[in-house]
Structures are given as C-alpha cells and as structure tokens.
Amino acid sequence: MxxxxxxxxxxxxxxxxxxxxxxxxxxxxxxxxxxxxxxxxxxxxxxxxxxxxGYSAALRTESEAADRAEALLEALSETPASSLAGVAAKLDAILREGQPSKDDDELPWLQIRSALEDIGRISERTTKS
Structure with a gap:
C-alpha cells in the first residue's frame, strides 16, 4: 500500500x-x-x-506438458482409427482428458464409458471367433 x-x-x-x-x-x-x-x-x-x-520451473513444465497433451489429443482426433482398438483408444483419451471424475454420470461421460465397454466386449468376441 x-x-x-x-x-x-x-x-x-x-x-x-x-x-x-x-x-x-x-x-x-x-x-x-x-x-x-x-x-x-x-x-x-x-x-x-x-x-x-522450483515453483516457476514446475509451473512452466506443467504448462508445457499440458500443451503437449493438447497437441497429441488433436493429432489423435485427426487420425482415422483403423480398428476397434483405435476407436477404443480415442474414447479412452476423451474420458481421461475430459471427464471430471471416474464416476461422473452426466452426459456424455456415462455414454462414452458404455460405448467403450461395448467396444471391448465386441473386440473380445471377435478375437475368440
């Protein structure tokens, strides 16, 4: 003052x-x-x-990591999946990055988890056949 x-x-x-x-x-x-x-x-x-x-250094590193994660997510979204595993990887990345908590039941998190489980189940059936 x-x-x-x-x-x-x-x-x-x-x-x-x-x-x-x-x-x-x-x-x-x-x-x-x-x-x-x-x-x-x-x-x-x-x-x-x-x-x-090391506060500023840690803050800088955290920011750089967030920027890198964002770039990787963008690249992932621009890359067409060629298998169910690829689709599952994309959905998993969406969940990990966007979902506020693992148990969030709000739209679209519950639906994405459900679709990811469906893909896993279908993939298991196709592999066993």
Missing part, C-alpha cells in the same frame, strides 16, 4: 503500477522511491524462494 499525494492510499502490485503513479504525479517521489525499494526487495526474496523450491 502506498499513500497518494491527496492522502488516500492504494494497493500496488507491480513496479509498473508504481512507476505509472509516479509519472502521473500521484505519489510523492520520496514515498515512491521507498515503495520501489520495498517492492524490489520483496521481488528478490520471491525470486530466491522460487529458485529454492
């Missing part, structure tokens, strides 16, 4: 916000300098903690 020239206070969350307020003349330069030093010190502490626990 920083006190503005008119006596009111505002919460700033970035150096850019603070610098904007300084450019507008809404903040006394001495107060602004002190706030900037505090924000920079806070950022250094955050960066050190981030490196120590």
């Amino acid at each position: 920083i006190e503005l020239s008119d006596g009111s206070t505002v919460t700033l969350n970035s150096l850019d916000s603070l610098r904007d307020m300084l450019c507008e003349g809404s903040v006394d330069p001495a107060i602004g300098a002190k706030a900037e030093a505090e924000l920079l010190a806070h950022q250094r502490r955050w960066d050190a903690s981030d490196r120590a626990i």
Whole structure:
C-alpha cells in the first residue's frame, strides 16, 4: 500500500503500477522511491524462494506438458482409427482428458464409458471367433 499525494492510499502490485503513479504525479517521489525499494526487495526474496523450491520451473513444465497433451489429443482426433482398438483408444483419451471424475454420470461421460465397454466386449468376441 502506498499513500497518494491527496492522502488516500492504494494497493500496488507491480513496479509498473508504481512507476505509472509516479509519472502521473500521484505519489510523492520520496514515498515512491521507498515503495520501489520495498517492492524490489520483496521481488528478490520471491525470486530466491522460487529458485529454492522450483515453483516457476514446475509451473512452466506443467504448462508445457499440458500443451503437449493438447497437441497429441488433436493429432489423435485427426487420425482415422483403423480398428476397434483405435476407436477404443480415442474414447479412452476423451474420458481421461475430459471427464471430471471416474464416476461422473452426466452426459456424455456415462455414454462414452458404455460405448467403450461395448467396444471391448465386441473386440473380445471377435478375437475368440
């Protein structure tokens, strides 16, 4: 929080916000300098903690994995299945990626699970014949 020239206070969350307020003349330069030093010190502490626990790296890796999964799902949907096993794989991917929980009975999850079970049953019969 920083006190503005008119006596009111505002919460700033970035150096850019603070610098904007300084450019507008809404903040006394001495107060602004002190706030900037505090924000920079806070950022250094955050960066050190981030490196120590690997939060940003994990977040980046998670995002990259999600992007890769999305690309693979798109490729899967664009690739025609040539067997019941291929159709089953597509349905299984849909369930794993889209279904909120394994027991969700809302449309279309129950129906997709049912169709997947049907494909498995038909595939077993065809293999035994």
